[in-house]
Amino acid sequence: xxxxxxxxxxxxxxxxxxxxxxxxxxxxxxxxxxxxxxxxxxxxxxxxxxxxxxxxxxxxxxxxxxxxxxxxxxxxxxxxxxxxxxxxxxxxxx
Amino acid sequence: xxxxxxxxxxxxxxxxxxxxxxxxxxxxxxxxxxxxxxxxxxxxxxxxxxxxxxxxxxxxxxxxxxxxxxxxxxxxxxxxxxxxxxxxxxxxxxxxxxxxxxxxxxxxxxxxxxxxxxxxxxxxxxxxxxxxxxxxxxxxxxxxxxxxxxxxxxxxxxxxxxxxxxxxxxxxxxxxxxxxxxxxxxx
Numbered sequence: 001x002x003x004x005x006x007x008x009x010x011x012x013x014x015x016x017x018x019x020x021x022x023x024x025x026x027x028x029x030x031x032x033x034x035x036x037x038x039x040x041x042x043x044x045x046x047x048x049x050x051x052x053x054x055x056x057x058x059x060x061x062x063x064x065x066x067x068x069x070x071x072x073x074x075x076x077x078x079x080x081x082x083x084x085x086x087x088x089x090x091x092x093x094x
Numbered sequence: 095x096x097x098x099x100x101x102x103x104x105x106x107x108x109x110x111x112x113x114x115x116x117x118x119x120x121x122x123x124x125x126x127x128x129x130x131x132x133x134x135x136x137x138x139x140x141x142x143x144x145x146x147x148x149x150x151x152x153x154x155x156x157x158x159x160x161x162x163x164x165x166x167x168x169x170x171x172x173x174x175x176x177x178x179x180x181x182x183x184x185x186x187x188x189x190x191x192x193x194x195x196x197x198x199x200x201x202x203x204x205x206x207x208x209x210x211x212x213x214x215x216x217x218x219x220x221x222x223x224x225x226x227x228x229x230x231x232x233x234x235x236x237x238x239x240x241x242x243x244x245x246x247x248x249x250x251x252x253x254x255x256x257x258x259x260x261x262x263x264x265x266x267x268x269x270x271x272x273x274x275x276x277x278x279x280x281x
Contacts, residue, residue, distance in 0.1 A: 025106070029110050032110075036114060047115060050258060050259055052258040052260060053259075076193055083191070083194070
């Protein structure tokens with residue numbers, strides 16, 4: 001079995017976190033986030049507009065026009081506009 | 095013996111944040127696009143006979159650990175990931191979210207900033223032509239210039255155009271990858 005304490009020459013002893021503990025911590029983090037997403041959806045709704053911005057709709061529309069000008073690009077443009085609309089759907093009006 | 099799958103806490107944190115903030119539909123598309131990207135790299139590595147030692151999941155994204163390869167193979171394998179995302183655009187009518195996220199992923203990874211795929215491809219291409227010290231110097235200058243341009247563009251987009259924090263986060267992620275540990279035998 002691998003020791004969790006490893007020797008680093010010249011740098012003294014350094015403790016590393018075993019893989020199982022990291023995996024467990026990651027799973028706990030994911031579970032906590034899923035819990036937040038499910039039980040407190042309004043917190044994410046308040047943060048989303050910060051991510052995409054109040055004028056992000058213009059960016060989405062510009063991107064949509066750009067990709068729609070390419071043959072067969074319209075579905076991507078629509079997806080971008082839908083994404084922006086969903087990200088700001090629950091935002092309180094400023 | 096190194097682990098085949100190495101999950102870093104940064105990866106879990108970034109994935110959890112994306113899961114929390116994005117709609118489920120977009121999050122699923124992101125995971126599928128990332129998988130498609132890595133599958134592209136893996137397919138090219140297998141086709142060119144390069145050994146895959148494992149995969150590390152970090153805050154900046156997934157990294158395939160590989161055996162040694164020459165510059166020509168490195169160039170091809172680096173471009174294979176974004177190419178897979180671009181090939182997947184054929185599915186744009188069936189799954190537009192997947193293609194949209196894949197397009198973003200390909201564009202981000204094609205930035206000529208080492209160790210992103212574009213930077214790795216650029217450095218491998220330069221190493222095929224120039225001596226090593228010159229190739230590394232050119233690659234570093236290009237990466238620095240691109241990072242500066244990205245930072246300026248991101249601040250302008252966020253502050254003047256009010257497009258939110260995503261440009262700043264994308265520029266910060268690029269800069270973090272650029273100043274991170276130099277990836278040897280990783281993709």
